[in-house]
Amino acid sequence: MKNAKDLGFFTRQVHAGEFDDPNGSATIPIYQTSTFRFKSADHGAACFSGEDNGYIYTRLGNPTIDALEKAVANLEHGYGGIATSSGMAAITTVYLALLGSGKHIVSHNALYGPARGVMETVFSRFGVKYSYVDTTNIENVRKAILPETTMIYTETPANPTIGISDLKALAELAHEHNIPLVVDNTFCSPFLQRPIEHGADVVVHSMTKFINGHADIVAGMIITANEKLFKIIEPVMNNMGCNMDPHQAYMVHRGLKTLGLRVERAQSSAMKIAEYLENHPKVAWVKYPGLKSHPQYDLAKRQMDGPGTMISFELKGGLDAGKKLMDNVKLILLAVSLGGVESLIQHPASMTHSKISHEKKLQAGITDGLVRLATGIENVEDLITDLDQALQKA
Numbered sequence: 406m407k408n409a410k411d412l413g414f415f416t417r418q419v420h421a422g423e424f425d426d427p428n429g430s431a432t433i434p435i436y437q438t439s440t441f442r443f444k445s446a447d448h449g450a451a452c453f454s455g456e457d458n459g460y461i462y463t464r465l466g467n468p469t470i471d472a473l474e475k476a477v478a479n480l481e482h483g484y485g486g487i488a489t490s491s492g493m494a495a496i497t498t499v500y501l502a503l504l505g506s507g508k509h510i511v512s513h514n515a516l517y518g519p520a521r522g523v524m525e526t527v528f529s530r531f532g533v534k535y536s537y538v539d540t541t542n543i544e545n546v547r548k549a550i551l552p553e554t555t556m557i558y559t560e561t562p563a564n565p566t567i568g569i570s571d572l573k574a575l576a577e578l579a580h581e582h583n584i585p586l587v588v589d590n591t592f593c594s595p596f597l598q599r600p601i602e603h604g605a606d607v608v609v610h611s612m613t614k615f616i617n618g619h620a621d622i623v624a625g626m627i628i629t630a631n632e633k634l635f636k637i638i639e640p641v642m643n644n645m646g647c648n649m650d651p652h653q654a655y656m657v658h659r660g661l662k663t664l665g666l667r668v669e670r671a672q673s674s675a676m677k678i679a680e681y682l683e684n685h686p687k688v689a690w691v692k693y694p695g696l697k698s699h700p701q702y703d704l705a706k707r708q709m710d711g712p713g714t715m716i717s718f719e720l721k722g723g724l725d726a727g728k729k730l731m732d733n734v735k736l737i738l739l740a741v742s743l744g745g746v747e748s749l750i751q752h753p754a755s756m757t758h759s760k761i762s763h764e765k766k767l768q769a770g771i772t773d774g775l776v777r778l779a780t781g782i783e784n785v786e787d788l789i790t791d792l793d794q795a796l797q798k799a
């Protein structure tokens with residue numbers, strides 16, 4: 406019952422992954438232990454051979470972490486979850502598992518910066534080849550596939566352009582070539598989008614964002630659509646040692662239980678703020694999947710259960726206006742990240758992407774006046790009042 410896949414989302418976010426605790430604990434206890442006692446030498450041998458599914462050592466498995474893995478895999482409609490120490494650990498584990506020397510990845514050109522940075526600075530040293538193209542246009546991906554391509558990777562909506570890639574079309578293309586489609590679903594969380602339902606083979610999450618949701622933990626998760634991929638990726642995580650800690654798992658699981666409530670609330674504010682910004686004289690344009698002006702509005706409606714909480718907008722005043730806006734918000738926090746209960750704002754051109762060349766910025770859709778806003782769960786009137794006074798100064 407508890408792990409049934411046909412219960413409603415809110416029921417599953419509370420109960421999926423639970424096991425019957427011998428003491429009747431209402432929540433999953435924290436098994437804060439590095440190792441587990443065997444009942445006998447034979448039992449130890451059976452645990453290692455897999456005949457007995459008893460726990461051995463926390464890097465290899467732990468009841469608190471398992472409960473979270475089962476819960477998130479359930480919400481994503483996947484086969485299994487592999488928890489990691491961070492979102493980047495989830496991404497690099499998937500790279501390590503599915504790429505290799507001489508192999509090639511086709512990836513989105515507008516994605517979470519370090520997911521590309523680690524490819525260009527680290528994986529390239531081990532002979533991995535890459536192509537970064539705009540995956541919102543499937544033809545770019547089709548043209549970039551080589552005989553040695555072993556993975557297509559995308560993020561939708563993408564960071565920070567809010568471009569939407571067609572998951573069904575990408576999955577079909579990947580499967581024509583017998584290669585997996587990997588999707589970073591951080592911006593949506595399983596409440597708004599489940600890539601596996603559209604044919605994706607692997608989903609990665611920075612649970613630091615919506616799933617934990619309280620800006621107090623860094624964590625990641627890999628969800629595979631099938632057993633085969635699970636068996637390829639899980640040992641890589643175990644052996645590389647980028648596992649989650651039981652206390653971290655407990656905290657994320659606590660956050661998960663209110664995921665849908667938080668996203669619904671922040672999303673309704675995002676819609677109102679996007680409309681407010683679209684009518685603001687200092688704003689050149691707004692990109693939000695809930696606005697008809699979004700270039701992939703129809704695709705977003707088909708693929709996502711809601712437009713989300715991430716808004717990008719361009720200030721007419723460019724770099725200077727962007728900085729002024731950052732320096733004048735009072736309630737909205739000037740900080741990177743997203744998906745927490747507090748609203749956050751950042752200006753990529755002067756902050757996250759300030760060291761990148763102007764040309765590369767433009768390629769990734771980062772213009773001088775681009776602002777990224779992640780709504781939290783505060784009262785929307787207060788958020789608009791704050792934006793209003795700060796925009797006056799921008």
Ligand SMILES: *Cc1c(COP(=O)(O)O)cnc(C)c1O
Nearest residue numbers: 491492493517591611613623624
């Ligand atoms: C934050 C983020 C990551 C990286 O996650 P960490 O938990 O910070 O390692 C990856 N992808 C996206 C879309 C993110 O927003």
